[in-house]
Every structure is written in structure tokens, then in C-alpha cells.
Amino acid sequence: MSHTAHIPSHRKPRQRASKSALRAGVAGGVLSTIAVAGAAGPAQAEPVTQTIEMPTITSGFSTAVAASAQATQQVALDLETQADEDAAAEKAAKTAKKAHAEAVRKAEAKKKAEAAAKARAEAKAKERAERASRTAERTTLSASSGSSDSTGSSASAPSSSSNVSGSAASIVAFAKAQVGDAYVSGGTGPNAWDCSGLVQAAYRTAGIDLPRVSQSQSTAGTQVSLDNLQPGDILYWGGAGSAYHVAIYVGGGEFVGAQNSSTGTVQRSLDYDRPTGAVRVL
Structure with a gap:
């Protein structure tokens, strides 16, 4: 017997490598390929774990979400501004309508007042004529x-x-x-x-x-x-x-x-x- 016969070998049997690859393939789709490559040699296991750059993907997604939120906020502000402008326009229209109605009312009141003044003047003139006639009659009677x-x-x-x-x-x-x-x-x-x-x-x-x-x-x-x-x-x-x-x-x-x-x-x-x-x- 060799003096090294009792020392176990550090090489893994190929059968176990195949079983590991099979398990890895069943467990995870694309990751199975990574597992097989890792079983073939320890030197390739380290680079595989560094190819997934999750922080970079997460950072880009956050930026997109932030941009979308800002755009949504801007749309809300635009809608609010438009609503304020519409309300102001409606208020101005109501004010203008009220002012027009008041102007029409004043014009009608002025017209009526002028007609009433004319009627009073005519009545006064008629009254003076009648009074002059009565005075003449009174003078005659006297x-x-x-x-x-x-x-x-x-x-x-x-x-x-x-x-x-x-x-x-x-x-x-x-x-x-x-x-x-x-x-x-x-x-x-x-x-x-x-x-x-x-x-x-x-x-x-x-x-x-x-x-x-x-x-x-x-x-x-x-x-x-x-x-x-x-x-x-x-x-x-x-x-x-x-x-x-x-x-x-x-x-x-x-x-x-x-x-x-x-x-x-x-x-x-x-x-x-x-x-x-x-x-x-x-």
C-alpha cells in the first residue's frame, strides 16, 4: 500500500459535478448556466457574482419614477391654473352682465323720470291756463x-x-x-x-x-x-x-x-x- 493511500483526493468526482449542474438547472433557468460554469472551475465563480448590477438598475428606476411624479404634479398644477382662469372668466362675465343690467335699469329709470317731468310740466301749464281762466271769470263776477x-x-x-x-x-x-x-x-x-x-x-x-x-x-x-x-x-x-x-x-x-x-x-x-x-x- 502506498503511503498516500489514506489521504483523500481533493478532486471532485465528475458524477457529482453533473448532479450539481442538473440541480442548478432545475432550480433556476438562467442561473443554472452560471452554476455549471462555477462547477467547472473555481476561477469563474467570482466574476459571475459581480455581473448583476442591481444598484444601477434601481437608481434608474427611481429616477424614472421621480420624473413621472414631477410630470404628474405639473399636470395637476396646470389643471388647477386652468380651473382658476375659468372661474375668473366666469366671474368677470357675471360682473359684466350685472353691470349691463344695472345700466339698462338706470337708462329706463331716467327715461321714466324724463317722461314724468314732461307730464308734470304739461299738467302745470294746463293748470296755469285753467287758473287764468278762473281768474278772468272771478274778475267778471266781481x-x-x-x-x-x-x-x-x-x-x-x-x-x-x-x-x-x-x-x-x-x-x-x-x-x-x-x-x-x-x-x-x-x-x-x-x-x-x-x-x-x-x-x-x-x-x-x-x-x-x-x-x-x-x-x-x-x-x-x-x-x-x-x-x-x-x-x-x-x-x-x-x-x-x-x-x-x-x-x-x-x-x-x-x-x-x-x-x-x-x-x-x-x-x-x-x-x-x-x-x-x-x-x-x-
Whole structure:
């Protein structure tokens, strides 16, 4: 026996190398080739483990992901900016529409105001013409009453068949001249009256001072029947001493009075609004 017979050999049997290669091939596809190459010689095992550069692949992937995230963020910012611009444009459109509507409203209001001013001017001109006509009528009646006083005869009111004295004619003429004037509570002329203000002013033309309010005017003279009225008599509505309205009888079954804010000063038949009683001051 050789003196080296008991020393085991350091060479691997080929059969074991084949089995290792087979196992490696079954275990891992491409890695089996690497395993076989490693079994053929220890010098080739080390380079194989260094050919996989995972850090380089991972680094490139991270860069791509980062770039994709940045691109996504930019798209989001762009969309947000576009949304803000769209909202601003919508707000500007609404503001412009509102401004246009306001301009149209102001233009219409101005047009209406101009039309109303024109109507008022026309009404005023008409009122002045009517007042001039009434003044002329009053002057004529006053002249007629003066002629009647100087001759001792009586004159008739235009709308009455009764004889009218000078003072009564003056009162009637004044009252008729105010027909068409406005009614204003507390009004005492010259273009607006309440009922007792008109009666007081009419009697003042005859030199007679009456109390200011209708309650006192309804007891300022002698009570007379409505069937025995004379031009110039004071008509009242309500009780004597508690009347709420007064007017002047102008003859011919008619009266003149400042009725209310809707009608103003009017000349009406007694049947239009039958009075409660009458009082004679003259």
C-alpha cells in the first residue's frame, strides 16, 4: 500500500459535478448556466457574482419614477391654473352682465323720470291756463257784483236762478275759481286746500273771518234747512259742532268743496254727497 493511500483526493468526482449542474438547472433557468460554469472551475465563480448590477438598475428606476411624479404634479398644477382662469372668466362675465343690467335699469329709470317731468310740466301749464281762466271769470263776477251793489239790484250766479247779494257773489266766485286745485290736509291756498281752509278763504273775500276748522264753521251762523239754501251758505257733513267736512253752496243745487286727495277741489250736485245740514252766515 502506498503511503498516500489514506489521504483523500481533493478532486471532485465528475458524477457529482453533473448532479450539481442538473440541480442548478432545475432550480433556476438562467442561473443554472452560471452554476455549471462555477462547477467547472473555481476561477469563474467570482466574476459571475459581480455581473448583476442591481444598484444601477434601481437608481434608474427611481429616477424614472421621480420624473413621472414631477410630470404628474405639473399636470395637476396646470389643471388647477386652468380651473382658476375659468372661474375668473366666469366671474368677470357675471360682473359684466350685472353691470349691463344695472345700466339698462338706470337708462329706463331716467327715461321714466324724463317722461314724468314732461307730464308734470304739461299738467302745470294746463293748470296755469285753467287758473287764468278762473281768474278772468272771478274778475267778471266781481265786476258784476259791484254793478249790482251800485244799482241796488241783485245779480244771479251763473249756475243758479236765485238772487245773489254782493258778498254772496264774491264768496261763490272765489270758490268756483278754485275748482281743480289740489286737496291737502291743512292746506290754506293758494293752490291747495282742505275743506275748511277753502271756506275760510272764500268768506275772507267778503270781509268775514270764520273759524279755521269745520266743527266751528258748522255753528258759525244760523242753521237753515237744506230745502231753503241760498248761494254762499255753508254746508256741513256730520253733526253741528262736530262736523267732519264743509263746503259752499253755489246755487243751482250744487256746491264747491275741497273733497279729498283723489278728487281735489270740485263742483258737484248735492245728490253727489248729500250734506247733513247748512248754516247761513250772511
